Amino acid sequence: MMGYRTATAPRNGTSRLDIRFDNAGVDFGTRSALLPLSLTLSERRIGVIGLNGSGKTTFARLINGLTKPTTGRVIVDGLDTLSDAKTVLGKVGYIFQSPQNQIILPIIRDDIAFGLKARRLGKAEIEAAVDGILDRFGVRHLAERRAHELSGGELQMAALCSVLVTGPDILILDEPTNQLDLKNRALVQKTIAGLPENVIVISHDLPLVEDFDRVLLFDQGHLVADAPPAEAIARYRELAA
Ligand SMILES: Nc1ncnc2c1ncn2[C@@H]1O[C@H](COP(=O)(O)OP(=O)(O)OP(=O)(O)O)[C@@H](O)[C@H]1O
Ligand SMILES: [Mg+2]
Numbered sequence: 001m002m003g004y005r006t007a008t009a010p011r012n013g014t015s016r017l018d019i020r021f022d023n024a025g026v027d028f029g030t031r032s033a034l035l036p037l038s039l040t041l042s043e044r045r046i047g048v049i050g051l052n053g054s055g056k057t058t059f060a061r062l063i064n065g066l067t068k069p070t071t072g073r074v075i076v077d078g079l080d081t082l083s084d085a086k087t088v089l090g091k092v093g094y095i096f097q098s099p100q101n102q103i104i105l106p107i108i109r110d111d112i113a114f115g116l117k118a119r120r121l122g123k124a125e126i127e128a129a130v131d132g133i134l135d136r137f138g139v140r141h142l143a144e145r146r147a148h149e150l151s152g153g154e155l156q157m158a159a160l161c162s163v164l165v166t167g168p169d170i171l172i173l174d175e176p177t178n179q180l181d182l183k184n185r186a187l188v189q190k191t192i193a194g195l196p197e198n199v200i201v202i203s204h205d206l207p208l209v210e211d212f213d214r215v216l217l218f219d220q221g222h223l224v225a226d227a228p229p230a231e232a233i234a235r236y237r238e239l240a241a
Helices: 056-064 085-091 108-117 123-136 152-164 182-194 229-240
Strands: 019-028 031-041 045-050 071-076 092-095 170-174 198-202 214-219 222-227
Touching (some): 019 056, 031 056, 031 071, 031 222, 045 056, 045 229, 056 071, 056 085, 056 092, 056 170, 056 198, 056 214, 085 092, 108 123, 108 152, 123 152
Parallel strands (some): 045 198, 045 214, 170 198
Antiparallel strands (some): 019 031, 214 222
């Protein structure tokens, strides 16, 4: 699992983060996107699977506070995602379903540096951190490229750099292999396998999560399985049949 060595260790990569859903649910108007659920997540690698519209992204966005619970609470490392939103955002890195929505600045190097600007770092320190993260993923050649010119796989790697450079404790990836060819898919899978950070991966690409520690299956806003991968995937196949 950890065979793929990384050049730079993240700041807090080895700590275990405790995520607690306390009867947390989300309604959008009269529509329930996620029914209230209670659980604790502390495993290193967690997969989230289910049909389109089943609530996976809603569930994941609750963890970094991008979506607020309309019932109950979500507690990350003892912090409420409502009252401690800013600290939670710093702890939970999130790579969106479409990484093109994530890269803000036109040049990749600037985008990666952007996340560090809020810290009191000097120019040289920022440059070193940006180079360090690019080297960590072997994508230094992307530094001066324009985001809108990148392929899906390159964009996914750039998004990974932009998020991980800030040293989050946990990384959520929403469909990271969506639209990738076999080669880039393999690269992203290998990269995820080598991450020392805790990860939560939402995916329709089931082999990606099959060696994970725990897999959650959602159906129409309900958590219908919370099990080892083989069991959750088998339930999903039954459900989709
Ligand atoms: N901002 C929103 N406003 C209204 N409804 C929403 C909003 N976000 C999500 N929904 C609805 O909530 C439900 C769950 O959506 P969610 O994006 O969590 O599904 P998903 O499992 O991630 O689906 P997919 O596999 O297609 O990405 C869907 O019915 C969706 O239409
Ligand atoms: Mg989704």
